[in-house]
Amino acid sequence: MVATRTISILSGKGGVGKTTMTFNLGTALTDFGRNTLVIDGNLTTPNLGLHAGIPLYPISLHDVLKGKVDIYDVMHVLPSGLKIIPASINLNDLKGVNPELLSSNLIELVGKLDFILIDGAPGLGREATLVLNASNEAIGISTMDLPSITDLLKSIKVVEQYKKNYIGSIINMVRYKKYETKREYVSSLLEDTPILELVPHDESVRYALANRLPVVHHKPDSRASHSIKSIAAKLIGKEYKAPWYRRWFR
Numbered sequence: 183m184v185a186t187r188t189i190s191i192l193s194g195k196g197g198v199g200k201t202t203m204t205f206n207l208g209t210a211l212t213d214f215g216r217n218t219l220v221i222d223g224n225l226t227t228p229n230l231g232l233h234a235g236i237p238l239y240p241i242s243l244h245d246v247l248k249g250k251v252d253i254y255d256v257m258h259v260l261p262s263g264l265k266i267i268p269a270s271i272n273l274n275d276l277k278g279v280n281p282e283l284l285s286s287n288l289i290e291l292v293g294k295l296d297f298i299l300i301d302g303a304p305g306l307g308r309e310a311t312l313v314l315n316a317s318n319e320a321i322g323i324s325t326m327d328l329p330s331i332t333d334l335l336k337s338i339k340v341v342e343q344y345k346k347n348y349i350g351s352i353i354n355m356v357r358y359k360k361y362e363t364k365r366e367y368v369s370s371l372l373e374d375t376p377i378l379e380l381v382p383h384d385e386s387v388r389y390a391l392a393n394r395l396p397v398v399h400h401k402p403d404s405r406a407s408h409s410i411k412s413i414a415a416k417l418i419g420k421e422y423k424a425p426w427y428r429r430w431f432r
């Protein structure tokens with residue numbers, strides 16, 4: 183039996199990079215030799231499967247949450263070795279879904295994997311809290327702008343209410359412009375909860391998505407890839423050193 187860490191990836195706002203981070207952190211953890219599963223917990227607007235290049239599949243998490251199939255029936259292994267459970271992109275599949283079955287199904291996987299990362303729904307609604315409830319820990323994602331940061335703080339409060347361990351925040355799509363909020367200010371707005379990493383805005387992430395690959399594989403030497411690998415290393419208590427010609431930027 184291994185000690186499985188179940189981590190939900192959450193945010194106050196949508197479009198800040200939750201799915202990108204779930205997929206890439208999962209891939210980087212797999213590359214570091216950790217048995218990792220990523221799950222699409224965004225049941226109403228799922229897109230993890232799209233990021234991974236498997237948008238259409240006969241059965242998905244939705245069927246598990248209807249009690250129709252076993253969780254192992256919907257688990258795919260990507261060429262990288264990363265395991266993935268996609269959700270259905272067909273709106274009709276939402277009928278009859280009981281999201282509360284997520285927790286009980288995940289219990290089956292505990293002890294068999296090192297990491298389970300769940301891509302959550304943005305905000306504080308039921309969909310987001312059910313994912314949080316199914317996890318032991320959480321990582322928050324925000325961009326550098328104030329509305330996104332203040333909304334993330336609300337999500338962090340919910341994590342605390344649910345008595346889950348808040349690992350820290352990833353500030354994504356940072357452009358290092360003068361108009362951006364400074365790191366110290368972001369930190370104080372987030373009430374000094376840990377900031378795991380600032381991930382730069384990097385076109386490579388968009389190219390990778392267009393190619394249905396994680397950026398850590400599509401452009402492993404990009405600035406975003408080094409940042410993401412450094413977060414994965416932190417999760418397993420390792421130090422990651424980006425090459426010197428990338429380090430000045432961070």
Ligand SMILES: Nc1ncnc2c1ncn2[C@@H]1O[C@H](COP(=O)(O)OP(=O)(O)O)[C@@H](O)[C@H]1O
Nearest residue numbers: 196197198199200201202355382383384387388
């Ligand atoms: N660091 C980054 N640099 C550039 N583009 C990014 C970065 N992170 C995410 N993106 C892009 O932003 C968009 C939204 O990301 P996504 O992961 O789908 O957000 P969410 O899941 O929070 O809605 C995608 O087109 C993605 O490629």
Ligand SMILES: [Mg+2]
Nearest residue numbers: 200201224229
């Ligand atoms: Mg998403």
